[in-house]
Amino acid sequence: MKMEKGIQCMFNEDPWRIIEEKYIPEKNRVSESIFSLANEYMGTRGNFEEGLDKNTLEGCYIGGMYFKEKTTFEWKRVGFPNYMNSMAHTTNWLKITVDVDGETFQMDSSSFENYSRILDMKTAVLSRELVFATRSGVRTQLRWERFLSLADRRLGAQQISVKALDHQKPVRLSFQLDATRGNQTEVTKTGIHSDKVSGVSQPDDMSLVMKIRSTGQYYIHRMVIQKDPVLKKCEEEFSASEKVVECRVSFTPEKGRGYVFNKFISVWNSRDAGFPQGLILKENTSSEADEKDEKEILDFIRTNSKKHLSTLSKSNYETLKKMHSECMGKVWDGMDVEINGDVSAQQGIRYCLFQLLNTYRGTDAYLNIGAKGMTGEVYDGRAFWDTESYCVPFYLYTNPEAARRLLEFRYNTLDAARDRARELRYKGAVYPFTTIDGSEDCVVWDLVFSEIHINAIIPFAIYQYVRATGDNEYLFTKGAEVLVEQARFWADRSCFIPYRDGYALNRVTGPDEWHIWTNNNFYTNYMAKWVLEYAAQVVDRMSVDSPQNLDLLATKISLDPDELFNWRQIAGKMILTYDEKLRIFPQDDLFLSMEPFSREQLDPEKDIPLERHWTVEKWYKTDMVKQPDTLLAMFFHRDKFSVEQKTNNYRFYEQRTTHSSSLSPCIHSILACEIGRYDQAYAYYLWASRLDLDDLNKSTHEGLHISSMAGSWTNIVSGFGGMSVTDECIIFNPILPEAWKDYSFRITYQGSVIQVKVDRKQSCYQVLHGKDVKARIKGKDYIISGKSLSVPLDEKFLKRPRLQAVIFDLDGVVVDTAKYHFLAWKELSEKEGIYFDERINERLKGVGRMDSLKIILEKSSRKYSEKEMSELADRKNKAYVKMLDRVTPHDLLPGIMDLFEELKNNKIKIALCSASRNSQLILEKLKVQKYFDVVVTGNDVRLSKPDPEGVLLAAAKLRIRPANCVVIEDAQAGVAAAVNAGMRSMGIGYKMDLHEADSVLSSTKYLDLEKLKMLY
Secondary structure (H helix, E strand, C coil), rough: CCHHHHCCCCCCCCCCCCEEECHHHHHHHHHHHCCECCCCEEEEEECCCCCCCCCCCCEEEEEEEEEEEECCCCCCCCCCCCEEEEEEEECCCCCEEEEEEECCCCCCCCCEEEEEEEEECCCCCCEEEEEECCCCCCCEEEEEEEEECCCCCCCCEEEEEEECCCCCCCCEEEEECCCCCCCCCCCCCCCCCCCEEEEEEEECEEEEEEECCCCCCCCCCEHHHHCCCCCCCCCCEEEEECCEEEEHHHHHHCCCCCEEEEEEEEEEEHHHHCCCCCCCCCCCCCCCCCHHHHHHHHHHHHHHHHHHHHHHHHHHHHHHHHHHHHHHHCCCCCCCCEEEHHHHHHHHHHHHHHHHHHCCCCCCCCCCCCCCCCCCCCHHCEEHHHHHHHHHHHHHHHHHHHHHHHHHHHCCCCHHHHHHHCCCCCCCCCCCCEECCCCCCCHHHHHHHHCCCCHHHHHHHHHHHHHCCCCCHHHHHHHHHHCCCCCHCCCHCCCCCCCCCCCCEEEECCCCCCCCCCCCCCCHHHHHHHHHHHHHHHHHHHHHHHHHHHHHHHHCCCCCCCCCCCHHHHHHHHHHCCCCCCCCCCCCCCHHHECCCCCHCCCCCCCCHHHCCHHCCCCCCCCECCCHHHHHHHHHHHCCHHHHHHHHHHHHHHCCCCCCCCCHHHHHHHHHHHHHHHHHHHHHHHHHHCCCCCCCCCCCCCCCHHHHHHHHHHHHHHHCCCECCCCCEEEECCCCCCCEEEEEEEEECEEEEEEEEECCEEEEEEEECCEEEEECCCEEEEEEECEEEEECCCCHHHHCCCEEEEEECCCCCCCCCCCHHHHHHHHHHCCCCCCCHHHHHCCCCCCHHHHHHHHCCCCCCCCCHHHHHHHHHHHHHHHHHHHHHHHHHHHHHHCCCHHHHHHCCCCCCEEEECCCCCHHHHHHCCCHHHCCCCECCCCCCCCCCCCCCHHHHHHHHCCHHHHEEEEEEEEEEEHHHHHHHHCCCECCCCCCCCCCCEEEECHHHCCCCCHHHHHC
16 A cells, blocks of 8 residues: 555645755656656657756657667567567757856756746646855856647747846846657667758747657757846847757846746647658558658648748747646636545545646647656557546547547557467457557567457457447447457457367466466456457447448458357356355466465565566566556456455455555555545555655656556546446436535536535535436436535445454454464363364464364263363363463563554453453463453353354443444354354454455564555
């Protein structure tokens, strides 16, 4: 959980702003990611204008601009990609250097004070200010500001303000277009991937045209500098070197007067000229492009950028900023999530929304969403299955047109997916694991061939889109073709296994990439089954609702009606394993045989992130889960699984999940809402929404986690808001996190915009635009209209359980006297000639004295009377009590005393419930009796665990409802007693043995109040 990570936040908490008041050089790359800006067309990392010499990742990107590299393998097989595409770092147009009195300012070497950097998310403007103190002793106030316009997507604007506080020393500003750096993560280290076509630096024309050598793509940056009108005298110098265009402005300031300079950038590229991909095809070994196309592109981008910049130069910075901020304001009006009472939660979700709104706006159906957006080069700007699984739902309910564009990207690249299927010798279409242009870019062979579930989430995204929008035109003209080709693939990929009497998907990898090349991954099989069924349903529906489109489709792709029968037959016998004992769906055929590992044993400093500290085989061989797998299937198909099934599987997998993937916390939060673990849901939400702001996974320096940010929105809307959609209506089952006063959000459903607000008493719904909407709220049917509809919060939720008491077992939890029990029973057994060993002793855990004796006597050849049995029990007890003389406070198990103190300090009641009749004596020996409000021993009850009599008696004496009690146990019988009493339970020991417990820790030393709270 987040609390275990101990990461200190670098930024002040504020509902609308990200504020950095201290520059930490070693954390600079984290800050660069956090202060990234984008407008879909282009994006920049939060680099300082003057640049840095080290610990920086310079990043200025243009959507759809990429370079290709030839792949290298020590041994190559069929299906390995020959080339891979990567997002290209383009010209750095941010560059502005400052010299005062002959000294160049730089953050990592200069002296400065009063530093702050602020990202205003409401206006989408980034600013920085400080006072620069030169070695000569003069002080200059500097302020930078910039934005990427949402009103004019090809515009980048900067402003620098200079104020000489105590001097009149010379100042020189250098405004640059700098293309001297390439990507820093190029696999083959081929150097800078772009060549200069032309560079001009003149008073009326400052531009730099570059060509990406390997793809034949072109881009131009053209700039204009506006000097402060109050500046009467200055010197200007213009220069153009190999890959730098520069304008230098030198002047002598008046003391105390401020000077403002503006820099406008116009960016155009070959995609604007009608070439969505490069002129050089991916498999083309030549670096030569068609000269006619090149001339057409160059003429287009030069002409249009010049016209564009001419218009910009007639505007002023404040006017352009106002237009941009007004556009951003309109976006916020439709998509903001408002949280009252919790600034941390508010800032977290707004930051997520801010980056999502900047990353993708749905203007280009040939663009997808890279896993890092345009904030870093890890994953090389490529799109994964995250787009459909996490991003599409966000855009679907906030900007449906953008969601359609994302689906159209897959349709536009369907031919490439068909080509890939043919290459791999499968029918239908196989979409790439990672891509920029629709072709496969992944060179990690163990994933590229096995992690094929992207071919299920794309159809599922189509299903979600159609259900939420009613856009049958898209379904019948484009979506159905994708569905059929995906169904063909799954039918071909599956194989009938006579031994299992079902269809298997062998050698696959699910969302959890720590269990690779498995058989019958539950998520993959379930989703494939669903695709086969849904594709058949859509074709059937088209035969009635759109026969003409079906005829066109059948002709185009040779669709045979017999295929539908085959799909349904395979789906009906798809292997979906269920374990009756554990009452879970095992993640795959091998999962339950993996080496057990306890998540709490991970050291945040030495182990996190695991990928950087562990060898691959170490996590591959354990039952640790990287991210939800089986649980993800349950989230996507929530209406197909009961609350009991979700609870059992969540309980099993949650404690095995490390959340090493940013995609993990939000899904756990949503499911925790559904099963009633509201405190845990809130904790996971904070992890999800603040993952980058607080660098919780220690990877923010690589770039932001865009898909996780989309998941954070779903976390609120589908988790706390309880929103889901069926074929009949939209559903809400809202809850309110305890820390919040209220929250509200807006969604678009079937063309109507619905506002939802939830406070501590009720939830309110209103259609702001569009027609009335049929809804099911807390199980009852309503019509949401233009008039606000109020529905009381569920009484069950309002009276939900909260942790008020902890009931401890004694042996194995507070103290380990089990060895004395074992020795006493063994001594008795040997004298009676009865076989007794440690395996039999395990059965005695949590069991009362007489019941334990009965278990031992099962091995006896003679029968004992009640009187004889009583005498045997007394003999054993006397031997045991004698051994207890050895017990001292040092025998308390690790962490227990600290937990006692923590519980007392937080006014949590403490009870003991033990089968031992000597419990009071042991507590006295341990000197801990003062901590217990209630003690229940074997002398107080008739029935042993798993009967709940003892724990219920403890709760009654504490005057606390059973549901508000947590039982800590090391034996399955004790866990069963807690379950039978309606209490939450924390197990100590082996997870498989205590699988009925709500959570299990390997040792008492990991116990703390926070973990107990997470059971609620």
